[in-house]
Amino acid sequence: MKQEYTITVYTENQVGLLNRIAIIFSRRKINIESLNVSPSEAEGIHRFTIVINEFEEVVRKLCRQIERQVEVLKAYFNTGDEIVWQELALYKVPTDEVAEKLQVERLLREFGARAVVIRKDYTIFETTGHREETDKLLAVLAPYGLIEFVRSARVAIIKASNGFHEKLKEFEAVEPASELIENEFLNKQAEVFSM
Amino acid sequence: MMQAELTKPSLATPEHPIEISGSQAVLEAFIAEGVDTIFGYPGGAIMPIYDALYDYHDRLKHILVRHEQGGIHAGQGYARSSGRTGVVFATSGPGATNLVTGLADALIDSTPLVCITGQVYAHLLGTDAFQETDIINITTPITKWNYQVTDATEIPQVLAKAFFIASTGRPGPVLIDIAKNAQLQKFSYSGYTKCDHIRSYRPKPIVRKSYIEEAAALINEAKKPFVIFGQGVILGRAEAEFKAFIEKAGLPAAWTILGLSALPTSHPQNVGMLGMHGNYGPNVLTNECDVLIAVGMRFDDRVTGRLDKYAKQAKLIHLDIDPAEIDKNVKSTVPVWGDCKETLPMLTALVDEKKHTDWLNTFYGYSKQEKEIVIDQELHPASGEITMGEVVEALNELTNGNAIIVTDVGQHQMVACRYAKFNESKSNITSGGLGTMGFALPAAIGAKFGAPHREVVAIIGDGGFQMTLQELGTIMQAQVAVKMLILNNRFLGMVRQWQQLFHDKRYSFVDIQSPDYVQLVKAYGIEGNSVDDRQHLKEALQQMLDCKDSYLLEVMVGKEDNVFPMVPQGCSVSEIRLK
Numbered sequence: 143m144k145q146e147y148t149i150t151v152y153t154e155n156q157v158g159l160l161n162r163i164a165i166i167f168s169r170r171k172i173n174i175e176s177l178n179v180s181p182s183e184a185e186g187i188h189r190f191t192i193v194i195n196e197f198e199e200v201v202r203k204l205c206r207q208i209e210r211q212v213e214v215l216k217a218y219f220n221t222g223d224e225i226v227w228q229e230l231a232l233y234k235v236p237t238d239e240v241a242e243k244l245q246v247e248r249l250l251r252e253f254g255a256r257a258v259v260i261r262k263d264y265t266i267f268e269t270t271g272h273r274e275e276t277d278k279l280l281a282v283l284a285p286y287g288l289i290e291f292v293r294s295a296r297v298a299i300i301k302a303s304n305g306f307h308e309k310l311k312e313f314e315a316v317e318p319a320s321e322l323i324e325n326e327f328l329n330k331q332a333e334v335f336s337m
Numbered sequence: 338m339m340q341a342e343l344t345k346p347s348l349a350t351p352e353h354p355i356e357i358s359g360s361q362a363v364l365e366a367f368i369a370e371g372v373d374t375i376f377g378y379p380g381g382a383i384m385p386i387y388d389a390l391y392d393y394h395d396r397l398k399h400i401l402v403r404h405e406q407g408g409i410h411a412g413q414g415y416a417r418s419s420g421r422t423g424v425v426f427a428t429s430g431p432g433a434t435n436l437v438t439g440l441a442d443a444l445i446d447s448t449p450l451v452c453i454t455g456q457v458y459a460h461l462l463g464t465d466a467f468q469e470t471d472i473i474n475i476t477t478p479i480t481k482w483n484y485q486v487t488d489a490t491e492i493p494q495v496l497a498k499a500f501f502i503a504s505t506g507r508p509g510p511v512l513i514d515i516a517k518n519a520q521l522q523k524f525s526y527s528g529y530t531k532c533d534h535i536r537s538y539r540p541k542p543i544v545r546k547s548y549i550e551e552a553a554a555l556i557n558e559a560k561k562p563f564v565i566f567g568q569g570v571i572l573g574r575a576e577a578e579f580k581a582f583i584e585k586a587g588l589p590a591a592w593t594i595l596g597l598s599a600l601p602t603s604h605p606q607n608v609g610m611l612g613m614h615g616n617y618g619p620n621v622l623t624n625e626c627d628v629l630i631a632v633g634m635r636f637d638d639r640v641t642g643r644l645d646k647y648a649k650q651a652k653l654i655h656l657d658i659d660p661a662e663i664d665k666n667v668k669s670t671v672p673v674w675g676d677c678k679e680t681l682p683m684l685t686a687l688v689d690e691k692k693h694t695d696w697l698n699t700f701y702g703y704s705k706q707e708k709e710i711v712i713d714q715e716l717h718p719a720s721g722e723i724t725m726g727e728v729v730e731a732l733n734e735l736t737n738g739n740a741i742i743v744t745d746v747g748q749h750q751m752v753a754c755r756y757a758k759f760n761e762s763k764s765n766i767t768s769g770g771l772g773t774m775g776f777a778l779p780a781a782i783g784a785k786f787g788a789p790h791r792e793v794v795a796i797i798g799d800g801g802f803q804m805t806l807q808e809l810g811t812i813m814q815a816q817v818a819v820k821m822l823i824l825n826n827r828f829l830g831m832v833r834q835w836q837q838l839f840h841d842k843r844y845s846f847v848d849i850q851s852p853d854y855v856q857l858v859k860a861y862g863i864e865g866n867s868v869d870d871r872q873h874l875k876e877a878l879q880q881m882l883d884c885k886d887s888y889l890l891e892v893m894v895g896k897e898d899n900v901f902p903m904v905p906q907g908c909s910v911s912e913i914r915l916k
Binding site: 203210214215310313 | 473474477478481482483484485502533534535536537538539659660661663664665
């Protein structure tokens with residue numbers, strides 16, 4: 143069954159690597175639903191967060207192809223319940239409209255929104271959360287002359303992961319001490335305390 | 338005096354740095370890496386490197402090719418015959434784009450190459466400057482690694498990385514694009530240090546002992562174990578280890594087209610070729626064995642036929658250095674990630690000494706059938722047109738299986754690989770994965786430079802020869818003693834065969850005319866001959882082999898001969914057709 147997978151890739155910070163990773167998907171005609179690249183907790187190491195809908199078998203092979211790239215250190219894939227994830231959304235609405243017809247206060251409370259900018263002509267709200275949550279506020283604001291909407295890529299933390307510092311030491315050793323296990327955080331959600 | 342001064346840079350140390358140009362740094366890196374031959378073609382954006390090369394010509398041989406595609410195929414041939422990294426130069430723009438086919442070929446066939454392309458000045462990048470092309474992005478999917486240098490100080494480290502990446506792990510092509518300003522830039526050079534570690538790159542997985550134990554247990558219990566091996570054995574320099582392994586456990590072994598020559602063809606446990614035009618027994622018995630042991634091969638669709646009917650009854654042990662190949666096409670029971678130079682001896686130590694005589698005899702039984710139905714007519718026809726098989730067989734007799742055979746792509750390639758005899762490893766050079774027509778002629782040139790003391794015979798079809806025949810100019814100028822054997826059937830034979838078998842003989846644009854090849858090579862000062870009768874075939878081949886220089890022999894072969902056996906596309910390997 144195809145389902146949503148979040149792929150986490152630890153890489154060197156190198157020009158052209160984004161393309162090298164992106165074409166692994168496009169070559170197989172797989173659409174990337176969301177893509178985020180940012181620095182990780184380990185200095186000099188970047189972290190890609192990629193969301194796709196695919197079969198587990200396909201995702202496993204994709205991760206091996208990703209890890210095969212010289213500047214990739216590690217690629218993990220996880221289902222939604224193995225990660226904690228957030229997306230950020232910004233909404234620009236005419237200040238008059240929302241002030242008159244919508245209770246701004248209600249918006250802020252119910253949707254956990256924050257007003258980032260308030261000007262005479264427009265107000266920008268921000269929310270973070272899962273897709274359904276940011277979508278809900280979008281639906282509420284749509285009738286009130288929504289001017290602009292943008293949503294960020296997903297950022298995700300793997301619940302079972304202890305971060306990359308220790309891993310990096312293994313990679314830096316010329317003679318690695320132990321074999322690096324493939325996708326060690328898969329199916330580990332049961333071991334992780336979750337609300 | 339001049340030369341002595343020019344050797345100075347290599348004496349540079351961190352304590353005594355010397356000012357040199359980026360171009361010199363490139364050549365210093367080559368010398369430090371043991372490069373002796375470069376295949377290349379100059380042009381505007383790589384001129385500073387060529388200018389520097391002028392002073393290094395006593396230490397670095399440069400072969401001027403006639404087209405950059407020829408250059409890179411020559412680099413591949415060099416790498417394949419020598420086991421070392423091939424080095425190629427091309428200029429920016431069209432020079433660089435002409436490398437594309439060779440890069441794709443080298444990637445899919447795991448050939449170590451370092452290609453240096455010139456690039457426009459860094460300040461012109463992205464301006465559509467003359468002969469500017471974004472070669473890094475063009476070649477990203479077809480290189481193991483690529484990198485653009487815009488500052489000369491990066492050159493020593495980048496080239497050290499390039500050679501390390503190209504030749505270790507699963508080898509592959511690396512392209513380094515160097516902007517002209519970096520080639521010209523003078524910098525303080527403190528010597529060259531080879532690269533032996535990149536933290537994000539693990540060329541050699543640590544072998545997990547439990548895999549070896551599980552694999553050995555499976556082999557020891559097996560009644561019908563069957564080994565299939567690929568180029569991994571050659572790339573891992575593990576021919577002796579492989580032979581020891583199959584001999585101790587008494588395993589029949591069949592090869593993929595790139596695995597050919599890793600095990601002598603005369604070895605009693607060498608049961609032949611796998612795949613679409615492979616031998617009868619290995620294909621049928623793939624679907625009868627109980628344990629399949631794959632060594633350094635990647636289950637290409639030409640080897641497996643229909644995947645959902647491939648070796649379903651068997652437990653699979655897959656030895657490979659590239660984890661991405663494990664479970665990619667065929668699910669393994671025991672994956673053995675590692676370098677087969679290490680894993681094979683570990684496995685040999687744990688397997689029982691056995692002789693699977695009955696099982697081996699089953700293979701021999703199939704080969705007897707194949708011999709009667711297919712091979713005898715192919716190799717020893719009594720009448721009719723010359724067959725490709727008999728040319729290869731005659732060549733075997735004359736070379737005793739000691740020649741390097743370079744093949745192009747098509748019917749002649751299948752026939753040559755099926756029937757050529759090999760005693761030594763690294764003797765079969767062909768474009769396996771990409772199937773690049775036009776590969777053989779330039780690859781043979783490179784192969785001769787990679788193994789100058791060996792006889793190199795390029796067997797080429799009339800179609801493929803015409804794709805890269807400009808390299809006759811290279812043969813002429815560099816005086817490369819390659820033997821060109823054109824098997825001319827006046828058709829694009831493999832496509833014609835498919836049109837005959839699967840498209841109701843609708844021969845759509847496969848009727849190809851040839852020039853007078855003997856006249857053609859004469860224009861290049863190369864001796865040649867053409868034969869179309871059986872009586873003179875051997876004599877003509879002998880004359881070709883006796884020639885000290887390059888030589889072309891055209892043999893007119895059966896116009897509508899087909900290659901059999903054949904696993905039709907979409908069929909299972911056990912549905913192989915003998916006719």
